[in-house]
Amino acid sequence: MRRAIVISFVAIFAITASAQQPPQLPQKGSGPGKPLEPKEAQKLFKIDDGLRIELVACEPQIESPVAMQFDPDGRLWVVEMRDYPNGPKKGEPAQGRIRILEDKDGDGFFETSTIWADNLLFANGLLLWKDGAIVTMAPKITHLRDTKSVGKADKEDILYVGFAEQNPQLRVSHPILGLDGWIYCANGLRGGKATAFDSKDKRHPVVDLSGMDFRFDPVNRFQYEAITGPGQFGNTFDAWGNRFICDNRHHLRHVVMESRYVKRNPYLAAPALVEDISILEDGPLSSGGKVYPLSKNWTTSSLHEGRFTAACGVFIYHGKLLDTSRDRKGAFYDGAAFTCEPTGNLVHMEILTPKGATFESRPHKKGVEFLATTDDWFRPVFLTHGPEGAMYVVDMYRAVIEHPEFMPPELKNRPDLWAGKDKGRIWRIVPKDHVTKTPRPNLGKAPIAELVKTLEHEEPWYRTTAQRLLLEKNDQAMIEPLTKLLDTTKSPHAKILATWMLERQGKFGDEQLVQMFAYEHSRVREHAARIAEPRWENDFEFVERCIKEMNYEKDRRAMFQAILSTGGIKDKRVRGYGVRLAVVSKGDRWAYLAAQSCLPQFTDGLFAALLRDSSENTIPLQVMRETAALVAVQNREDMPFPALFKIVLDHGGESKWACLAGFADGLERRGKTLVSMSTEMSGTQKDSYVRELNSTLSDAKEHVRDAKQPKENRFLYLRVLSHAPWTAAKQSLVPLVEKEPSQELRIAALRALATQQDKEVPTLLMKLWASAAPSVRREILEAMLRQPARVEVLLDEIEAKRMKASELDPLRTRQLMNHANVAIKDRAKKLLAGNVPADRAKVLGEYQAALKLKGDAKHGRDIFKKHCATCHRVAGVGIDVGPDIADTRTKTLEAMLNDIIVPNAAIDANYVNYVVSTKDGRILTGLLTAETASSITLIRAEKQTDVILRKDVDEIASTGISLMPEGLEKEMSVQHMADLLRFLKDWRYLDGSVPTGK
Known part of the structure; x- marks a missing residue:
């Protein structure tokens, strides 16, 4: 049965909040005040100059909204998370819903509301698809459908299962369509093991989502994979397909590299593949970007500016409408990043500028937010484009947005946890002089030719909607108009979309691809490199043609993609491309990482090229160390270690010690040391190697004691000494552990000592324990607990009362009492029984004093x-x-x-x-x-x-x-x-x- 609520809110809509100077900040309050009527709340907004904010929808049409999307005909689909925060009571149905809103009179306010789907448990995101919507609703991603066209979902096709279900703030969300036609989801922060759901019980691959995000092909749903992440409740693309994510404390992260590139080199110890691109202002706090709230439930004194604690809904605006304000000249909002901070009742804005393979960003104004209010019920959680190019803000409008899991016990059952469950607003941001009229796109029944033409539209909503509708049709009839568009369009956006569409249909030819590499816009060339990857695997001549046209040296981002895309080619003749490009990049760490991700058999070429270039001091020492480790960890006959060692020694310079430290890193990963490598040699080769190694270790011993040496270099000497013969290592390292003034170097010396495998090591470590500083003690414990034999020595010390059981912190105590070795576990339970922390409630009571x-x-x-x-x-x-x-x-x-x-x-x-x-x-x-x-x-x-x-x-x-x-x-x-x-x-x-x- 169709249900609709029709109410006139013309008076509310007519009131807008224009830009003003921030008022005198209110004094700190004790908690949220009373909810305001929409027109009163609207008056309190302070928004950027030249813009205004309008009401689009509010209660009772919507309640607890968390996501939205316009359909092809301009209707507004809204996800309601009415279950938040704790879900329904036992025995009660789920309360999440999807509503469809309509503005039938065209005044800009959506007065008509229909419930399209209900009884959804913690639904939090949607992407319209065919006769319904793909909905994120952990533990599943599902396709809800209206198969009878009656305005209500009547069928559910489960697509994927296995997503983590814990805290509803941390679940899979934000399905968005990429330029390549895949759907990308933020996976939250709790991992999961996802697989395609099959009603016939056929088994499909399971992907581990720990620390990852998720993507799938909506046309062929059995194509899916884990991708770089994780995003919490925020996932967005810019106009060129760069993906950005966020979590509570990190408001703007760029996904620089996809995980598939590092997967091809199992020896690469890659760091995080996302970059925090915001340049933070100086301040006393240690994490999170600065924000400047106006609301009273934050600290608003000039003594302290706040930080992000609930960053969500990150969004790259790339429309044109906002920049048509009379107060603006040229692009300002186009390409800018926006992040919601619901606990601060604000939306934050930053301006992005390219920086090598990634970006850097700065707040658009110092000390003033893009959108803020003194209304502490305003809870922005989601941002998106409208058809006309406006920015839409989804406002959950709650008294309390924090989840009780993160509250102290006395607040977990506070009576206002659900206050505002029956409320919610959606706002529209437009230029101050904009004449509001609800757009009627009428794309739902548009023919293929019109949809293809719409790919050239200047507003991103039109381009993305046309792309999605063409994907849904998956019709060969699109090939001819797409091919024509590719040849005639002047829009780089349309060219990229048409290229991916033709590639998906198997109708994008090699000659067309070569032309893409020669195109003047570098982002087009970047996508050409991605599309070319499978074609390059077995055709070196074709690779040469493409790279020749690319003109990569003029654009660092295109260069970066070229390194990534050529790194998987097996033909030895192509291995020089990535090496040359990385060296040309002159210091961009992402370009070096891209080169290091190449197939393992080509890392020697990269190492040789970097070593040659390091003589000009243009290669960071850390890059030299990482690449040396990549070479050393492989046991290859065509890359003999003695020869590598000799090349590095002959090269000399600062990079020599970075390479030697890298050799130590790499050899250790395969259970070898610089000393033990001599056992694999014989004759004069062995004699020469041992002689040169002993001389090197002697130099390291001398240099590490020299306080005038740069600290970074002394760390390298310590790493090399960690592979010295035991007696020499002990003589060099113990004095540093005991007497070195620098705490960092003391710890590094201790780690080097602990690397040694001599049976005397644990006994020596325990002797050092008595006089060691707290920081060194922690590292001694870490070393002692890494190997069962050392754990036994540690327990011997406790049993002999040479060490107090109480000197083990509760975390270590628990680790020992739950050890995988049964004998160690049983012994630890006996020796450490008195070390178990007291009942927390009792202790808390005692310390109330x-x-x-x-x-x-x-x-x-x-x-x-x-x-x-x-x-x-x-x-x-x-x-x-x-x-x-x-x-x-x-x-x-x-x-x-x-x-x-x-x-x-x-x-x-x-x-x-x-x-x-x-x-x-x-x-x-x-x-x-x-x-x-x-x-x-x-x-x-x-x-x-x-x-x-x-x-x-x-x-x-x-x-x-x-x-x-x-x-x-x-x-x-x-x-x-x-x-x-x-x-x-x-x-x-x-x-x-x-x-x-x-």
Whole structure:
């Protein structure tokens, strides 16, 4: 039965909020005020000069909206997440819905609302497709259909299953159509193992989505894969197909490389393939971009600017309408990035500029947001283009947007969690002098020829909608008009879309591709390189023709894509292209990474070319080290290690030590050392190698003691010394561990010492324990816990009472008491039984007294430095590993105490501790900071990192607990806790430069 709500809101629509100077900021409030009627809320918006904001829809037509899309005829489809935050009560139906809104009188306000689908559990995104919509609704992506054309979904075709279902903020979302015709989804932050759903129970490949996003071909749904990510609740393309994502604390990330490129080289320990492109302003806080809210539930004092804590809905505007404002000359909004910050009640804007293979961005104005309000119920979560080129803002309009999982216990059941569930607004941003009239695109029944012509439209909504409708038809009749368009269009956007459409139909010829490489617009050439990849695999002459036309040296982004696209070609004659391009790039780390991702058999050519060019000091030492490791990790007869070693020694210079450190990295990954390599040699070759190695180690020993040497170079010497014979290594490294003034170098020396495999190592490490600084002790424990034999020595020390069990933090205690080795686990349970943290609720009760004591902030700084600074940074003290805890002015002392005593009550997915077991028996722990197709990266206290190749991983397991240990209070009295809390609250005032106002 069709249900519709028709209400006139002409009066509301007529009121718009124009740009004004920000008013005097309100004083900090205690929580959200009362909800405002739409016309009252509209008056409070402060928007960029030359623009105005209009009401498009509101309650009761919509409730709790989180996503929207215009259909080909101008109707508005809206996803309602009415389940948020906790879902329906047991036994009750799901409450999510999809509505269709219509503006029948054309005044710009959508007064007619129809429920198209209901009883959807945590639906959060949609993409219109054929007779319905593809909907993200973890654990599935599904196609809801109206097969009878009655205005309501009557059939569900499940497409994919296996997506993670935890917190509804962290689920698969944002399906968007790429220029290549695939649909790209942000996967959230909880991973999953996705596969195509088949009603016939036929098995299809399962893709691991840990740290990844997801894409699929809507025309052939059995084509799907994991891609670079992960995005949380934000996923967008710019006009040229560059993808951007976001998560709570990272408001603008560019996906620079897709994971398929690093997958082809299993030896490449690639870092994260996304780039935080925002250039942050200087400030005391450690993460997240700065924002300037007007609302009272944020700290709005000039003493403190806020940071992103709930960044979502990242969006690259590439329409034309906003730049037609009389106040603007030329493009300003076109190509700019926008990110919603619902907890700050604002939309943030940044201007992007190209930077090599990626971008950098800056806020469009200093200290002022693109859109902000004093209404603390305004909750922007989603942005998109309209047919006319306006920007549309989806406003969930809730009292509380934070999920209770991340709240302290006393707030988890606060009565206003659901306040505003029955409300919601959609806003339209247009030039101030724009005459609003709801567009009637009428593309739903447009013939193929008209759809092809629409690919040239200046507004992106028209181009994308025409592309989607052509994909849905999948009709050979489109080939002729597409071919004609390709030959005649002056629009680079249309040329790219037509090319991909013809390629999908198998009707894009080689000669057409060569012409694409010669096209004047570099983004067209970039897409030509992507399309060419499968054709280049077995035709070297064709590769030469294409590359000759590309003129890549004039554009770094096109050059970057050329390196990636040629890196998978097996023909040896082509391997020089990527090498030459990388060297020409002169310092762009992404170009070097692209070259390193080439097939393993070609890395020697890259290494030789970089070594030659390094004589001019144009190649970063880190790139030399990484490439040397790529060469050394391979055991190839055509690339003998003694010859590589000799080439590096003969080359000399600073790059020599970077290469030698890289050799150490690579050899270690295959269970070898610089010393042990001599066992694979004989005769004069062996004699020469041993002689040169001993001389090199002697030089490293001398240089590492020289305090005048640059610190970066001393790290390289230490890495080389980690492969020295045991006696020499001990003589060189132990004094540095004990006496080196630099903490970083002490830790590096300890790591080098721990790399040694002599049976004396664990005993020596425990001897160093007694006098070691806390930072070195942490690294000693890390080294002792990596191998079962060393764990036994550690337990021996505890059993003999030479080490106190209490010196093990709760995280290490738990690790030992759950060890995979049964004998170690049983022994640890006996020895460490008294080390188990006390009941958290009981401890929390005991430390409530700290809230009533007068704290000493200066002494609290010392407490922080001793117990917290290894993972947190506040007031210039500490290291950024864990979450930012400096933003404490809006947190109560009670909430901070709860976070310290009960660190596992609510853990951000980014800060869960992982344990990785390798095939050679090592055990490593830390936060999982990066995942690629070829490697993973862990980080722990003191910002110590481990990069592990996936091929070497035996098992990865989440501990389910925070890197921050329970039981921290054992080291603090109640008074010390009061001092720490006061420091966290008042650190801004300690130097006296900022008045407290007390």
